[in-house]
Amino acid sequence: MLDAHGVRISRRTLLPGLIRLLASREEQSVSPAMTHVQAPHAKDRAVAIWLLVCCALVFAMVVLGGVTRLTGSGLSMVDWRPMMGILPPLTDIEWQQTFEQYRLTPEFEKVNSRMDVGDFKGIFWLEYLHRLLGRLIGVVFLVPFVLFAIKGTIQRREWPKYLLMFALGGLQGLLGWYMVKSGLVNDPHVSQYRLTAHLVAAFLIYAYMLWVALSLLYPASANNRHPWFGKTLMLTGMISLTIISGGFVAGLKAGKIYNTFPMMGDHWLPPGLMALKPLWRNLFDNATTVQLDHRLLAITTFALIIVYWIRARRADFSARSTGATNALLHTGILQVALGIATLVLSVPTVLAASHQAVAMLLFTVALMLTHSLRSS
Numbered sequence: 001m002l003d004a005h006g007v008r009i010s011r012r013t014l015l016p017g018l019i020r021l022l023a024s025r026e027e028q029s030v031s032p033a034m035t036h037v038q039a040p041h042a043k044d045r046a047v048a049i050w051l052l053v054c055c056a057l058v059f060a061m062v063v064l065g066g067v068t069r070l071t072g073s074g075l076s077m078v079d080w081r082p083m084m085g086i087l088p089p090l091t092d093i094e095w096q097q098t099f100e101q102y103r104l105t106p107e108f109e110k111v112n113s114r115m116d117v118g119d120f121k122g123i124f125w126l127e128y129l130h131r132l133l134g135r136l137i138g139v140v141f142l143v144p145f146v147l148f149a150i151k152g153t154i155q156r157r158e159w160p161k162y163l164l165m166f167a168l169g170g171l172q173g174l175l176g177w178y179m180v181k182s183g184l185v186n187d188p189h190v191s192q193y194r195l196t197a198h199l200v201a202a203f204l205i206y207a208y209m210l211w212v213a214l215s216l217l218y219p220a221s222a223n224n225r226h227p228w229f230g231k232t233l234m235l236t237g238m239i240s241l242t243i244i245s246g247g248f249v250a251g252l253k254a255g256k257i258y259n260t261f262p263m264m265g266d267h268w269l270p271p272g273l274m275a276l277k278p279l280w281r282n283l284f285d286n287a288t289t290v291q292l293d294h295r296l297l298a299i300t301t302f303a304l305i306i307v308y309w310i311r312a313r314r315a316d317f318s319a320r321s322t323g324a325t326n327a328l329l330h331t332g333i334l335q336v337a338l339g340i341a342t343l344v345l346s347v348p349t350v351l352a353a354s355h356q357a358v359a360m361l362l363f364t365v366a367l368m369l370t371h372s373l374r375s376s
């Protein structure tokens with residue numbers, strides 16, 4: 001990254017740079033003549049840090065969403081009130097009323113009919129926190145954006161980017177409710193299509209914010225894209241495809257069957273892979289096929305990461321790209337180990353949630369690597 005004078009800044013100097021940035025703001029506040037003088041790179045850094053905070057919150061939101069699903073808490077709130085639903089039930093009467101609403105749902109009738117109001121509180125709070133965090137992200141995004149826009153830190157021609165991020169965040173809330181609704185009908189299971197769409201949308205918003213933040217931190221000054229950019233982008237695409245297939249495994253609870261590795265029970269290709277008609281439905285609706293797909297995609301992706309890492313050692317990479325390549329390998333190893341452990345132990349919550357979190361970490365590292373190879 002280059003500073004305003006064209007001097008290269010390493011990551012080690014980023015933190016001291018941040019401190020200098022904050023200090024220079026204090027100086028500006030005591031020196032009115034300087035308040036309007038702000039180096040462009042300092043403004044960009046402030047915006048980037050804000051976006052990275054939003055990314056961290058989206059990351060937490062994805063993990064919390066996973067824990068909500070894994071603990072069977074996701075269908076405990078039967079309505080969606082974006083503005084009025086901020087407060088949870090506070091009195092015993094309100095709890096009783098909320099529980100009465102839940103008692104009418106198919107999930108209560110078919111799965112949790114022995115639950116009393118005390119047990120209900122246990123599943124309610126995770127879904128409640130998930131939604132509360134969603135609102136918090138909205139505020140943490142919108143308020144600084146408005147301030148940045150008023151102060152001119154973000155120029156008018158850049159506004160559409162940020163408005164798009166905000167709109168996508170709002171749509172994500174809607175999509176989340178659309179997903180929950182699919183589980184409030186006779187069959188109390190959320191649709192795997194909607195669950196995966198909700199997961200993928202979260203990854204997309206996250207990727208967009210992260211990319212914009214990185215572009216602010218590492219502005220491109222020349223058109224010198226690295227020759228490895230294309231293949232790195234394809235590797236990121238492969239990781240994304242594995243993540244999408246993981247969403248279907250989670251949505252169909254396909255991790256609860258064939259809890260052996262590398263074989264599926266006594267088979268490499270278990271029976272019933274093509275049981276559904278038309279055949280394409282097996283890729284999305286048949287738990288056996290969906291699990292096999294995820295295994296195949298994951299192992300192929302992992303093999304590609306290893307080959308990439310070996311070959312990249314002879315490529316002309318910057319220190320930033322080399323660091324990201326090493327991180328990709330290590331995160332890939334961790335992710336595969338977590339995936340196998342999650343499977344053979346029949347999806348314990350802690351491991352499954354970690355597997356989801358590390359999927360996002362792997363995706364992050366892949367994006368950072370891809371970004372480091374674009375024009376610098």
Ligand code: HEM
Pocket residue numbers: 066070199239242243244245246247249250251253254255261294295298299301302332335336337338339340342343347352353355356359362
């Ligand atoms: C590159 C490697 C991998 C990636 C990127 C990946 C990604 C994912 C993702 C995103 C999910 C969905 C999590 C959720 O929505 O809660 C998932 C679920 C799952 N994955 Fe993987 N995975 C990988 C490797 C593996 C491997 C090697 C196995 C085992 C052979 C595995 C087994 C599972 C299982 C059992 C689930 C379902 C867990 C649940 O129900 O929450 N994964 N994976």
